[in-house]
Amino acid sequence: MKRQQTQKLAIAVITGAAALVVIPIVLVILYIVVQGIGALSWEFLTARPRNGMTEGGIMPAILGTLILTLGTAIVCLPLAIGAAIYLAEYAKDNRLTRWVRLAIVNLAGIPSIVYGLFGLGAFVLFLQFGTSILAGSLTLGIMTLPVVISTAEEAILSVPQEFRLVSQSLGATRWQTIRHQVLPHAMPGIITGIILGLSRAAGETAPILFTVAAFYLPSLPSSVSDQTMALPYHLYVITTQVPGMPLSVQYGTALVLLLLVLSLTLVATVIRTRMRRRRDW
Amino acid sequence: MTRAATERSIKINVRNFSFYYGDFQALDSLTLGIGQNEITALIGPSGCGKSTFLRSLNRMNDTIPGARAVGDVLLDGKNIYDPEVDVTELRQRVGMVFQRPNPFPQSIYDNVAFGPRVLGTARRSDLGDLVRQSLIDASLWDDVKHRLHGSALNLNPGQQQRLCIARAIAVKPDVILMDEPCSALDPVATLRVEDLMRELAEHFTIVIVTHNMQQAARVSDQTGFFWLGRLVEFDETERLFSAPREALTEAYITGRRG
Numbered sequence: 001m002k003r004q005q006t007q008k009l010a011i012a013v014i015t016g017a018a019a020l021v022v023i024p025i026v027l028v029i030l031y032i033v034v035q036g037i038g039a040l041s042w043e044f045l046t047a048r049p050r051n052g053m054t055e056g057g058i059m060p061a062i063l064g065t066l067i068l069t070l071g072t073a074i075v076c077l078p079l080a081i082g083a084a085i086y087l088a089e090y091a092k093d094n095r096l097t098r099w100v101r102l103a104i105v106n107l108a109g110i111p112s113i114v115y116g117l118f119g120l121g122a123f124v125l126f127l128q129f130g131t132s133i134l135a136g137s138l139t140l141g142i143m144t145l146p147v148v149i150s151t152a153e154e155a156i157l158s159v160p161q162e163f164r165l166v167s168q169s170l171g172a173t174r175w176q177t178i179r180h181q182v183l184p185h186a187m188p189g190i191i192t193g194i195i196l197g198l199s200r201a202a203g204e205t206a207p208i209l210f211t212v213a214a215f216y217l218p219s220l221p222s223s224v225s226d227q228t229m230a231l232p233y234h235l236y237v238i239t240t241q242v243p244g245m246p247l248s249v250q251y252g253t254a255l256v257l258l259l260l261v262l263s264l265t266l267v268a269t270v271i272r273t274r275m276r277r278r279r280d281w
Numbered sequence: 282m283t284r285a286a287t288e289r290s291i292k293i294n295v296r297n298f299s300f301y302y303g304d305f306q307a308l309d310s311l312t313l314g315i316g317q318n319e320i321t322a323l324i325g326p327s328g329c330g331k332s333t334f335l336r337s338l339n340r341m342n343d344t345i346p347g348a349r350a351v352g353d354v355l356l357d358g359k360n361i362y363d364p365e366v367d368v369t370e371l372r373q374r375v376g377m378v379f380q381r382p383n384p385f386p387q388s389i390y391d392n393v394a395f396g397p398r399v400l401g402t403a404r405r406s407d408l409g410d411l412v413r414q415s416l417i418d419a420s421l422w423d424d425v426k427h428r429l430h431g432s433a434l435n436l437n438p439g440q441q442q443r444l445c446i447a448r449a450i451a452v453k454p455d456v457i458l459m460d461e462p463c464s465a466l467d468p469v470a471t472l473r474v475e476d477l478m479r480e481l482a483e484h485f486t487i488v489i490v491t492h493n494m495q496q497a498a499r500v501s502d503q504t505g506f507f508w509l510g511r512l513v514e515f516d517e518t519e520r521l522f523s524a525p526r527e528a529l530t531e532a533y534i535t536g537r538r539g
Contacts (some may be wrong), residue, residue, distance in 0.1 A: 163383075166383055167395070169341060169376065170372065170373070170396040170400075170452055171369045171396065181395075261520070
């Protein structure tokens with residue numbers, strides 16, 4: 001009887017712990033929606049800021065964040081997918097592989113502000129890209145590498161070994177096997193990792209602080225060597241640097257950023273569920 | 282040499298073939314001839330080396346670290362262990378069916394089309410015919426002709442195994458290796474696959490590993506009995522089962538050893 005009670009107590013405790021996880025996220029979202037929904041309008045989304053950014057819209061910041069997310073993808077994806085395939089399919093347990101794995105673990109542990117400083121030193125100053133979309137995308141891309149590599153490697157490894165054997169027994173080369181059998185089956189997992197990595201990059205402030213973000217620009221960027229405004233940085237600026245900024249604009253900006261990131265996550269979830277339904281083992 | 286051996290056309294000639302996993306010797310100087318368009322059964326207790334031997338015929342053991350082959354395996358007179366041999370070409374000629382039915386989690390059509398598509402051995406316009414013919418040859422066509430684009434995983438295990446056979450023959454091999462192809466199937470499905478093997482032997486050379494001695498006796502022309510990495514006896518199936526030369530063979534097939 002005592003053991004049964006202990007069991008009930010344990011289940012109650014862990015269920016409670018799980019439930020508590022939901023509360024903060026719900027509260028954060030609710031609070032921002034309630035505070036920010038009033039600011040949302042067509043003008044807010046499509047117009048440029050006016051009157052010391054207290055009026056008008058945040059279109060340049062939204063556009064900038066979309067451009068930076070695309071830039072991050074262009075920098076990160078080829079490297080990350082290539083590295084994941086190498087680690088999962090080809091890597092032997094040698095010194096190179098151990099160094100690569102060590103590098104990935106450490107990349108994941110570096111604080112984002114350090115990425116920002118690294119981007120400033122390496123791309124903005126040393127390579128003389130200046131404060132630019134190029135420098136910002138490279139910085140964000142490197143920061144996103146470990147997330148995408150780890151999830152993609154995991155997805156590739158989860159494809160049953162048997163499929164590789166069968167494919168090779170039919171005369172396919174290693175690469176043909178990877179290209180036509182392994183990657184298609186791993187794709188839902190890989191895409192999930194990509195989108196989660198990109199949504200994190202879209203919301204980061206520190207890495208773009210010194211490398212690309214602008215406080216205010218009169219015109220939109222026209223090339224990769226231009227600066228751009230970006231949502232997270234814009235939010236940081238208007239909440240801390242601009243006196244007399246209406247609260248609704250601040251929360252409206254936060255809400256747009258939140259919706260952007262959440263919708264990326266939602267897309268990842270939908271893709272994963274749909275592809276899982278199609279292929280199963 | 283037996284009487285039949287002089288009349289048979291030898292497809293795979295194995296001479297003094299040994300195989301090692303690191304320091305462990307899995308096969309010890311095998312010499313045998315696998316006849317063209319014959320079904321050759323390999324029997325023996327677990328761990329005797331028969332599966333290792335089967336997999337060394339299309340070099341699927343190559344992927345295991347430390348694996349090493351010594352001696353010759355001549356396929357149509359050419360040693361498949363020569364350094365200049367392209368392993369992928371070899372595996373196109375020597376196909377394989379595995380123990381557990383293992384279709385890809387794709388449609389029936391895509392399973393059969395996988396090999397020709399990847400290898401580029403069929404023109405796009407011919408692919409449909411090739412898939413159809415492979416399914417007919419694997420006696421699966423009537424079961425699946427109305428659901429070619431349905432998932433292969435919805436087939437029952439017997440059908441799945443015949444699909445795997447269709448997938449293997451779609452790349453037009455000369456030889457098909459079967460590693461206990463019926464061990465996961467019920468008796469009815471087993472008989473269908475055995476019937477299929479007899480039909481396939483008209484076009485292909487078949488080597489089958491089996492734990493089931495009745496199966497070896499039912500389907501095969503030649504049988505080899507393996508024991509601890511050695512080929513104890515290799516002979517016409519009828520003779521091996523009715524009048525084995527070696528005492529060890531007799532003990533095994535009558536159930537006193539193994």
